[in-house]
Amino acid sequence: MSATARTAPAGNIYDLGYRHYEGKRHGRWYAVWSLYVEGMRGVWGFGRPMTAKAAPFILTGLYALPALIQLAFSSIISQSIATGEASARDIATYSDYFAAASFFMVLFLVAQAPELVCRDQRYHVLPLYFTRALGRADYAFARLAALTTAVFMALMVPMIALFIGDILMKPDTLKAIGDEWPRALPSIPASALGALSLSSIALALSSFSPRRAYAAVGLVAYFLLMGIVPDVIFQVGRHAGWDWADKLMTLNPTGAISAAADWFSGAPLVTTGRDGGLPATLGADAYVLAVVVSIVVFTAVLLFRYRRMPA
Amino acid sequence: MMFTRSVAAIPLIVQITLRQLLGRRRTVLLLLLAGVPVLLAIVFRAANDADVAGFATGVLDAVAVTLLLPIVAVLFGTAAFGAEIEDGTILYLLAKPISRWAVVAAKYLGAVGVTTLLTVASVLVAGAIEMGPLGEEGAAATRAFMAAMLVGSFGYVAVFLTLSLFTRRALLIGLVYVLVWEGALSTLLPGIANLSIRQFSLGVANAFWQMAPDEARLTPSTALPLAIILVVVALVLAAWKLMRFELPGGTD
Amino acid sequence: MTVQLPPNSDGDPVLAAGPQTHVTLPAPAIELINAARWYGNVVAVNDVSFSLGAGVTGLLGPNGAGKTTVLHMLAGFLAPSAGTVHVLGRSPNRDPSVYRQIGLVPEREAVYPFLTGLDYVRFNARLQGLTNSDQASRDAIRRVGLEDAMDRPIGTYSKGMRQRAKVAGALVHDPQVLLLDEPFNGMDPRQRLAMMDLLTEMAAAGRTILFSSHILEEVERVGNDILVMVAGRLAASGDYRAIRALMTDRPHTITIRSSDDRRLAASLMGDSAIFGVELGAAGLSVRTAHLSVFRRLIAGASRSAGVRLFEVVSGDESLESVFDYLVRR
Missing domain, CATH: 3.30.70.920 (Lrp/AsnC effector binding domain/regulation of amino acid metabolism (RAM) domain)
Structure with a gap:
């Protein structure tokens, strides 16, 4: 295109009718909120093809499966308890559910956390974010909040199923709700804390790889190692009389989260079980503290990573 | 002519593969992972815990065979071809007058080499630290798990390498196989042992040191042939697929 | 509409019109007969026929026209969905032995970054089974003018240097047929000229060279035959200048x-x-x-x-x- 120059001594910029944005500008918090909503949709695969929804929904389903089965058979279970064929102890409770089914929740994080942060690095999207109203820390917090919310939702699915199941087992529904409510309530803060803890770990570790598959391998290695190594050292130390070895058990994220759930509900810690249980020498407070410290540390790592990342 | 050229090409491609697989950040991470059994051996030693079975089950099986071996194998196994396909450098290997089986063999040897080196060395060092003073039984257990690492490396790498020629998501599928099939499902369905590389490895290890039957479900005489069949089938499949290698589609 | 084009024997441009008589020369180095390739519902190459003998030919077309698909079919990395593709009289698909006579320069830029330029070319020479691989590699490096950088890792190369290293690797075994996908990408005008000269020189020695480009001006210096592809079909073939004139008029x-x-x-x-x-x-x-x-x-x-x-x-x-x-x- 060639435009004939109007009288211009040294140089000129012509207004050829550019479209100016005249609307309202929302600013930083709106940008953070948008990124948060987009992230949460991404974790669940909304607005994406069915294949993107498969992993989060199937894994949440598997995680909630025991509770859903208990819900489906609640009338039969209540009868067999009444007739003494089963004892109330066989039924999953709010505070020990996570310990039993956490494997699928870990898989949920392995599959979905890299989804949130790796591709932004791989396809060099970050500079586009950082040149907008959004800061680096804003990005990190929006992603963390999105994953935490999604994981919290997943964690609450079996809790709600258990709640409904417990109510259905009782003849008087209204009274049952009143009785059950105080027992169910602690599962909300416990799930929130667990979700934040798992999400901060998963996101911080994932942010170190632009490739989703490598991030997933890293997460698997971390969660499995933390499940095995402290336990091995603790068992060895028990024979050797190392009284410090029990504190290592707080390093296992899933173990610490289930102990924290016990702390919220006031239930006793499970000190025996399939994997030898948690050491009896530590109180539930220690695990809650460990979970909080882990959240702080991994969030700091995440922020540090995004501060240093070349955009 | 074609045959001799193909055989001569193998060491060249192995060399390239080794340089591709090593010298990256993930190698450092894998070295750290391989250090975990060694670290635990030092812990056992420090605790004066002289229990061959305890160390074998708690560390060599639970950490080395269950965790270290599949992770190292899935990373190296899928990266041997995966990185070349992703970057497009695979064309430099395939547009050559050499048989495709030679390319598969070279990639396999390279990936198996580094996997074996890392995993067997990890067990050897860990075993020497903890089991060294424990006499013949300790040495036998160490040998058993070194054999398990060797068999496992050959088996896992063959499967993951072949997988990487069929799908771009080989790493994730491999991870799911290890975690779900060999991990969660095999505890529920013991019959899976016949189709689990982990059990093939432990079965062969049984030849050197008898494990508890619920830990290693196969005898060496079943495990070894099954492992060999698996490797051969996987590699033949890989060569077949590479012969039909087509460039990823598009209208460019 | 079927497009059949006579080999560019007379230099007259032939614009795709109706079916025309198909003339065969004795044993063309490259021959496509009604070749087509589709991916699911997407047709990448639609009923293309041409044959080439010794000389440099440019394969022109906008992005997405199917140039790469044609080159990959010729290089044996895509089987035609219909029709025939022959290189030196045989199908290149699933027969690695043809690569003794074919050199391929793919469009993708990546080359093993840890190898030096010389090592990379030598690697190609050895895989080709050359007995004098070292001498052949140095010759190839010299022909693309990369002597100064041949001992540096390719990871440190500029785009143009990497492109030349790829070309050196593809011609080290002196192939009868050289296929180059967008070889001039990332080259400065001087390097482009040198590369053109090299290709012309090889053509004069009886080699068949086919290169693709989406920039019309890139071909200007070759002054040879071109094939024009649009939307998967062959739209024109013949002398570059004549087609150029038809296009501008x-x-x-x-x-x-x-x-x-x-x-x-x-x-x-x-x-x-x-x-x-x-x-x-x-x-x-x-x-x-x-x-x-x-x-x-x-x-x-x-x-x-x-x-x-x-x-x-x-x-x-x-x-x-x-x-x-x-x-x-």
Whole structure:
């Protein structure tokens, strides 16, 4: 295109009718909120093809499966308890559910956390974010909040199923709700804390790889190692009389989260079980503290990573 | 002519593969992972815990065979071809007058080499630290798990390498196989042992040191042939697929 | 519509029109007969036929025209969905032994970054089974002018250097057929000229060279035969200059805003180079076959008519629109 120059001594910029944005500008918090909503949709695969929804929904389903089965058979279970064929102890409770089914929740994080942060690095999207109203820390917090919310939702699915199941087992529904409510309530803060803890770990570790598959391998290695190594050292130390070895058990994220759930509900810690249980020498407070410290540390790592990342 | 050229090409491609697989950040991470059994051996030693079975089950099986071996194998196994396909450098290997089986063999040897080196060395060092003073039984257990690492490396790498020629998501599928099939499902369905590389490895290890039957479900005489069949089938499949290698589609 | 083109024997351009008689030369190095390739519902290459002997041929077309698909079919990395693809008389698909005679320079830039340029070329030479791999590699490096950088890792190379390393690796075994996908990407004009000279020199020695490009001007210096692909089909083939002329002599539409459109229109209508003039709200639309003539004409016409020009906008001049014109014909 060639435009004939109007009288211009040294140089000129012509207004050829550019479209100016005249609307309202929302600013930083709106940008953070948008990124948060987009992230949460991404974790669940909304607005994406069915294949993107498969992993989060199937894994949440598997995680909630025991509770859903208990819900489906609640009338039969209540009868067999009444007739003494089963004892109330066989039924999953709010505070020990996570310990039993956490494997699928870990898989949920392995599959979905890299989804949130790796591709932004791989396809060099970050500079586009950082040149907008959004800061680096804003990005990190929006992603963390999105994953935490999604994981919290997943964690609450079996809790709600258990709640409904417990109510259905009782003849008087209204009274049952009143009785059950105080027992169910602690599962909300416990799930929130667990979700934040798992999400901060998963996101911080994932942010170190632009490739989703490598991030997933890293997460698997971390969660499995933390499940095995402290336990091995603790068992060895028990024979050797190392009284410090029990504190290592707080390093296992899933173990610490289930102990924290016990702390919220006031239930006793499970000190025996399939994997030898948690050491009896530590109180539930220690695990809650460990979970909080882990959240702080991994969030700091995440922020540090995004501060240093070349955009 | 074609045959001799193909055989001569193998060491060249192995060399390239080794340089591709090593010298990256993930190698450092894998070295750290391989250090975990060694670290635990030092812990056992420090605790004066002289229990061959305890160390074998708690560390060599639970950490080395269950965790270290599949992770190292899935990373190296899928990266041997995966990185070349992703970057497009695979064309430099395939547009050559050499048989495709030679390319598969070279990639396999390279990936198996580094996997074996890392995993067997990890067990050897860990075993020497903890089991060294424990006499013949300790040495036998160490040998058993070194054999398990060797068999496992050959088996896992063959499967993951072949997988990487069929799908771009080989790493994730491999991870799911290890975690779900060999991990969660095999505890529920013991019959899976016949189709689990982990059990093939432990079965062969049984030849050197008898494990508890619920830990290693196969005898060496079943495990070894099954492992060999698996490797051969996987590699033949890989060569077949590479012969039909087509460039990823598009209208460019 | 089937497109069958005679081999470029007479140099006359042949624009895709109706079916034409297919003439076969004795054993062409490259031959496509009604070759097609589709991916699901997407047709990448549609019923393309041509054959090439010794010489340099450019495969031109906009992005997505199917150039890479044709090259990959020739290189044996895609089986044609229909039709036949022959290189040196045999199908290159699933037969690695043909690579003794084929050199391929793929479009993707990646080369093993940890190898030095010389090591990379030598690697290619050894995989080719050359007995004098070291000497052959040094020769190939020299031919692409990479001697100064041959001991540096390829990871440190610029785009143009990497491109030349790839070419050196592909011609180290002196192949009969050389296929290059966008070889001039990332090269500066001087390197481009040197590469053109190298290709011409190889062609003179009886090699068959086919390279693809989406930039018309890149081919200017080769002055040889071209094939033009548009939307998966062969749209033109023949001598570059003749096709170029056909492309530039197509009707152009130019929009003019002036102080007096009507008077300018009257003044322009007098010239035979102008096909039509149309007055509209947006200004004056002028159709002409010869842009260069029009450029000279408009200045004189406006001066003599005493009309001031505000704006002269010529239609889309991109290669895409040229190709577009070719297929619509």
